[in-house]
Amino acid sequence: MADKDLQVQEKQELQTKSESTRNVPIFVPAVDIYESQNELTLLADMPGVPIESVDIDLKDDQLTVRGQGATEEQGGTVLLREYAVGDYYRQFTLSNAIDREKIVASMKDGVLKLVLPKAEAAKPRKIAVKTS
Amino acid sequence: MAIIRYPRFSEFQNPFAEMERLRREMDRLFSDVAGRSPAALASGVFPALNVSEDADKIYVQAELPGFKPEDIDISVEKETLTLRGERKPDEVENVSYHRRERRTGKFHKAVTLPYAVNADGVDAQFKDGVLKLVLPKAEHVKPKKISINAE
Numbered sequence: 001m002a003d004k005d006l007q008v009q010e011k012q013e014l015q016t017k018s019e020s021t022r023n024v025p026i027f028v029p030a031v032d033i034y035e036s037q038n039e040l041t042l043l044a045d046m047p048g049v050p051i052e053s054v055d056i057d058l059k060d061d062q063l064t065v066r067g068q069g070a071t072e073e074q075g076g077t078v079l080l081r082e083y084a085v086g087d088y089y090r091q092f093t094l095s096n097a098i099d100r101e102k103i104v105a106s107m108k109d110g111v112l113k114l115v116l117p118k119a120e121a122a123k124p125r126k127i128a129v130k131t132s
Numbered sequence: 133m134a135i136i137r138y139p140r141f142s143e144f145q146n147p148f149a150e151m152e153r154l155r156r157e158m159d160r161l162f163s164d165v166a167g168r169s170p171a172a173l174a175s176g177v178f179p180a181l182n183v184s185e186d187a188d189k190i191y192v193q194a195e196l197p198g199f200k201p202e203d204i205d206i207s208v209e210k211e212t213l214t215l216r217g218e219r220k221p222d223e224v225e226n227v228s229y230h231r232r233e234r235r236t237g238k239f240h241k242a243v244t245l246p247y248a249v250n251a252d253g254v255d256a257q258f259k260d261g262v263l264k265l266v267l268p269k270a271e272h273v274k275p276k277k278i279s280i281n282a283e
Binding site for chain 2: 004005006007008009030031032033034035036037040041043045046047048049050070074075076077078079080081082083107109110111
């Protein structure tokens with residue numbers, strides 16, 4: 001996979017009926033979600049969003065990730081405009097098996113990383129088969 | 133590798149070039165209103181670039197989330213800006229993926245800038261996954277102020 005050439009992916013705009021107060025487009029970030037034995041990890045591409053503008057909200061089982069992009073314009077007159085800048089928004093439904101207290105969020109090079117540890121009860125347990 | 137040519141604004145004698153210019157102006161107008169860019173993917177080559185200029189500098193921006201500065205290679209030769217890079221997949225083992233939307237791989241893009249630039253003065257910043265380049269125009273293409281001598 002590493003040898004493949006990267007293709008342009010058009011930033012997907014959020015389809016919603018509710019209006020936002022900020023007059024900027026809202027995009028759906030591309031995410032990776034993978035699960036290991038003890039935790040669930042979520043990676044989201046949110047370029048241009050500083051860590052302090054990321055808002056993560058967990059209400060019941062709804063995980064909401066919001067990021068405010070820097071809207072400062074590039075100086076001068078536009079020659080070429082291949083992408084738009086704006087905010088990011090995406091919502092996920094989590095299972096109850098997440099230990100809410102231990103969720104860790106970090107941001108590096110425009111990628112948000114959320115580590116969601118599984119609750120003790122939900123971890124897989126090896127069951128030994130006894131022979132009688 | 134793809135090379136993008138800018139239509140020169142001086143091509144008035146070519147009606148098609150003029151129409152293209154008009155279309156781009158319209159795109160820009162609508163994109164400002166709707167806040168999105170219909171001209172997006174104009175070149176179709178990764179990464180998408182935003183380019184602007186003022187009197188003596190050209191500004192280039194690209195969104196490269198998850199790239200490391202050392203994996204991005206920028207070179208400038210006269211009017212051609214070349215960007216190369218690679219996003220490597222995260223090394224994680226023993227996991228099962230639920231979603232995998234973030235692409236990994238290499239890119240190579242060459243852009244013909246509308247002016248020759250002074251390659252020594254190029255400034256590149258990489259912050260929060262956004263690459264910002266400031267390219268000073270070469271001395272001979274900078275606009276010159278002509279003062280009028282009154283007699």
